Amino acid sequence: MKDCKQFTGDFDTLKAEFPTLWRKVSSGADLVYLDSAATSQKPDCVLQAMDEYYRLSNANIHRGIHTLAEEATAAYENARKRIAAFIGAASSKEVVFTRNATEAINLIAYSWGRKNLNAGDIVVLSEMEHHANLVPWQILAEERDIRLEFIPVTAEGLLDMESYQEILALEPKLVSFTHMSNVLGTINPAKEIISQAKAAGAVTLLDAAQSLPHFPVDVADLDADFLAFSGHKMCGPTGVGVLYGREALLRDMPPFLGGGDMIRKVYLRSFVSNELPYKFEAGTGAIAEVIGLGAAVDFLSGIGMDNVDAHGREITQYAMQVLDELPWLHILGPGADKRGGVVAFTLDGVHPHDVAQILDWDGVAVRAGHHCAMPLHERFSVPATTRASFYIYNSHNDVDVLVESLRKVKKMLG
Amino acid sequence: MKDCKQFTGDFDTLKAEFPTLWRKVSSGADLVYLDSAATSQKPDCVLQAMDEYYRLSNANIHRGIHTLAEEATAAYENARKRIAAFIGAASSKEVVFTRNATEAINLIAYSWGRKNLNAGDIVVLSEMEHHANLVPWQILAEERDIRLEFIPVTAEGLLDMESYQEILALEPKLVSFTHMSNVLGTINPAKEIISQAKAAGAVTLLDAAQSLPHFPVDVADLDADFLAFSGHKMCGPTGVGVLYGREALLRDMPPFLGGGDMIRKVYLRSFVSNELPYKFEAGTGAIAEVIGLGAAVDFLSGIGMDNVDAHGREITQYAMQVLDELPWLHILGPGADKRGGVVAFTLDGVHPHDVAQILDWDGVAVRAGHHCAMPLHERFSVPATTRASFYIYNSHNDVDVLVESLRKVKKMLG
Amino acid sequence: MDDLYRELIIERNRSPHFRGELEPNDYTFQDENPLCGDNIRIDVRTDDAGFITEAAFSGHGCAISQASSDLLIESVIGKSVEDVKKMTKEDVLDLLGIELGPVRLKCALLPLKVIKAGLYGMGEATDTL
């Protein structure tokens, strides 16, 4: 496998690893990619790892004896081990591959939820959740008559920890919340929220879709029961996500999807489930994608998640500072010290869609809309926002281009 | 996008498009890949299509306005249209992307099944089903107290159509069966089975995981209500499968997984589902993989599914003929005229695992085991079989190498 | 971009001619573009012969959807209900005089979707224009 170049400590050179970042957009302007919270770009080494699997070892896994099947199985299970290590899991049995973070959360709602939640039981979410951590529970609430309680979001864009205490007094069965908001950028005090939830007797699920790409996340340190994330937001491919689950909990859960690989034995009218983690992986998995995610984890580890974090903080701070100077621009959420690399804002008199469109003309790729967090937008009484999000390959210069282009938007439409 | 070379009508030249097929196995022998029923190899143009997406247009889809997002969305939705056309769907709204055929069947069991099936209702399967079309129904049967009935398999390896009539007299709600057995190779008379099921008032689900890669499958002609298949068995990537569903049925079904993209509106305690097909696609989809599957469909269309079929029949016939000459080898299933490119067999006195292992030494990749069809193996009183399966890139020479190697196995262990 | 935000669109977004609500009205409908939350309501008054005499839009949205609403209403006044039911995507794009990618197309077409849903008396607007 072609390795990614070893990280030199200089983030300016990192951009070279990402083929997409060197293109121009339709207007002819150079691309400035500020939409990594939607999906990150992929380094060459991740694409090569998948290509190598397809071109050399492509085979179905687990059941095969021939050379290709053994190579493919080894590559797949080896990726699982590295991913388990990356998140601090005790064992690779605790790493279940899904399509994305969304499916991981749904798996918990269907399997753990339907086994453990009954009418009147309380599930705690927050007002800043992505739809992925709302809708599965709404479906379950409707079906099982469970109650949803929401940790409110303060005007500053933080979770209201006092209200949380009151909700915990209701003895909820589950507390499921986002580690980092994909709109406000807020990094929630996950360790504290989890330890308080545990003290109240609740099981915990952490939506790490935004946090894991950006800073060190260790399930052992956080003491999380379940954790969900997506490969495509952390330099990995589409089509693969992860559910981490504490082994004892996963063991007690009924299977979710049925089919090949998740079974030990099948009779016409019954089956015996396979051991962990296979019990939750039905049918042919996303083999190439898991191998790609393994390479992504190696790539990020090569940089060092502490370095990734520091670079993210630095650039976010700079962005907040220069955006703050625009009087007609209003940032949602807390100060730079409490957030990751996401900045969502509104412009006086200009709709976010128009902002995004005109920015695209200048090559700046941002997202406009509700970012799959409609209730949060409702909380702040805005139908939509424009969101710039930063990752390892972004620089001060990218922020400067953004600001220049925003001025133009204001002049044109404001 | 680099196009695959135009098909010349000569299958011998096709092999050049598949990079994997030119390697050697661990013993140093040339690879002879006879495991396409597990997963097919991928032509260069499919890998290039995905690579091009990742290197040029990588972005999240549907919600984005910037250039990359528009390009990615167009590529994704365009692939959906071509896939819909490939299977003869009336509209691309009827094509829902899943991880694989297994998830597609589970989606029907969870969404359609839980809405439409109640205690005592009958679901008809067959004794030759892959676990993917058994376990989801077993889970549902256990939960809802529905009854499973099985179309028996005759000694020849065909569905017993007389027993089927008796089962239909019980007025089942659903008939779900495989179009082509992944063990016996049997091609079932899908059109007849479906029309009889309809006449009895049942909804029909066709497991086309093995058939779609091999011969023309047209949902309109078959009149199937639902159809499931996987990309990876038909020159496409891992991580993507398809559920085809008749629009009227899909429309009436409740959503399955909840999250982004499958919603129209989300409030804290409720949501409104999105229109078809998005209602069933929660979270970030397998974007690159869908684009890859689109390229695979183009590739197969370029050859022509009639040609694919003819080549498959021809090589299967040859294989059956030469294997039949080995007196210590016993083929399961019907004659060459009733089967697709799958031949599973037993060897007197030699366990299938040993067969596969020694064949691998000669470069021949076959599968040994129960091929995710334990009840079918039970039906034929064999714990496991060795399976050789053929696809567009295989030749008579591959069959000859297989036979030579089988003789060696027999001499060594038999 | 110069194409996309031509003077007419910027102008109609800034100072629409047909903004408002009509109460009472003969037809009214409201719908949202779920992708972005653009929300348009259109009220219509007709005469006895089924011709549109007055119309107005309210709600919020991007410059494209606002300008499209304003221009659409301008074009339907004086037309018969039946003729408006037959209006197509192309008619709207002609009014705007621009080309659009798939996402922004939804913005531009939202008002047509809304007015047709209102005239057809539908429970929900559909994407099949």
Next chain:
Amino acid sequence: MDDLYRELIIERNRSPHFRGELEPNDYTFQDENPLCGDNIRIDVRTDDAGFITEAAFSGHGCAISQASSDLLIESVIGKSVEDVKKMTKEDVLDLLGIELGPVRLKCALLPLKVIKAGLYGMGEATDTL
């Protein structure tokens, strides 16, 4: 392959020394390799001091699992139950004298899994050897 199917393995597969069932027995256990359906049962008799005096295997499987069963049983006769509980993957591979990929490893280790599950009196064999 010459390595994998060395004479000893072919020989023990063809003519095992310890095939059969022991009734009554002191320990018995049966388990399957779900990947391939290999099914092994091992019966064990011990003396009062906890030493294995007799053992036999039955069931069906590939040459590797059959030879492994036969060689394993040969090696445990005369050992104490406690010592056999401590046997590892490496011990079995030493007996076979071959190297194995991950799939075939499961074949080779199935008898060890079975005998240990029997001696520990477990309800189900586990993969943690």
